[in-house]
Amino acid sequence: MSLISVSHLIYKYNHQDTQNALDNITFNVDEGEWLSIIGPNGSGKSTLVKAIDGLIHINNENSVLINGQSYNKNANQIRSQIGMVFQNPDNQFIASTVEDDVAFGLENRNIDFNKMKTIVEQSLKLVGMYEYRDSKPENLSGGQKQRVALAGIISLKPRIILLDEATSMLDPNGKISMLNLIRKIKQKFHLTIISVTHDVNEVEYSNQTLILKHGKIINKAPSKRILLDANLLWKNGLDIPFYRKLIYQLKQKKIHVPSSIVSEKELLKWVIQSSLMT
Structure with a gap:
């Protein structure tokens, strides 16, 4: 059984809309896989990730299953297995210091203080941000903010990490650094990754790629095969x-x-x- 199963998913933002934001989407993601989702603006990429994260309501509860479970029956249990890094990390910060922000999710789970302190330290060291533990998140660079957001997710030990344009606000070196860090963390904890990106160059970090256009799946194949098909990329509004x-x-x-x-x-x-x- 696949870890993530999306079956005949249909979604409209407004019942009066004539076009579906997601139109009969079906695919699976196995545990340990890294799936890139690419496509032109308005193709439904972020909507699809929100559906996987349970952030939008879906009429057919079996359209999105996480480890065989639907959000309608097991929302809290499913959400505890998923972490999401957004495009703008400022939207994820709620505490006054880096250390307190990473600790926030653990506090909500009533983790013992001494254990929580150890987990926060380990998570910040893993992303290279321990020396900034007393800093205010707003004083960090974009790349540093994303690392702190990632540390907060890692601390909760998810099985799945969703990246919604997580590197789009970073410079080229920052993107490479962040993606290499995600690859390292994925391998260390055997995580499953789904990343939404406009940058086709990022696809090489994944082993599978899904192309969306107008809410429909155009292609899903090994990333190497997608990258070699220049005509496929051009035809669907993607840069080579x-x-x-x-x-x-x-x-x-x-x-x-x-x-x-x-x-x-x-x-x-x-x-x-x-x-x-x-």
Whole structure:
């Protein structure tokens, strides 16, 4: 049984709307998987993630099942297994210091104070923010804020982390740093990740990718296959990753590049190896 099962999900924001925000969406996510959700603006990406997180009401209770359970019957138990990082971390902060903010969720679960203190310390160290424990969240950089938000989620030991445009406000280096951190945490705790992104370059961090357009699933396939299909990306209003453009230019110059290359890192490694051999 899949950890996340979405079956024939239909959703409208207004009953008078002529178009569904989500139109007969069906897919599964296995435990330990990282699924990227991409698509043009207005395609339904954030709505889909909100449905998975139980933030919007769904008429058919079996349209979204988490570990075989529906929100209508087991909402609290399901939500305890899911953490979400939003686009703007300021919307998630409620305490005056970093340490207190990470501790907030644990306090709500009535965790013993000494145990809570240990968990907060471990969580902040894991994301590299322990030295900022006494800082005010509003004084942190965007990347630091996202790390603190992530620490707050990790402290609650979820099985699933949802990222709703979590890196969109970060600079390129900040994005890479955040994504590498998420990858490290995913591997450490065997988490299941669903990430919504406009940046096709981020897809290489996931093993599966789902393309949405006008509330419908256009394609769901291994991320490497999606990244190699330039026509599919262009046709659905998505940019082609920079390294794919570079590969195209190399091929125009009659330079053969292996078709298996699906990331900037792999292309750079191949270029260096090719240079050493000539």
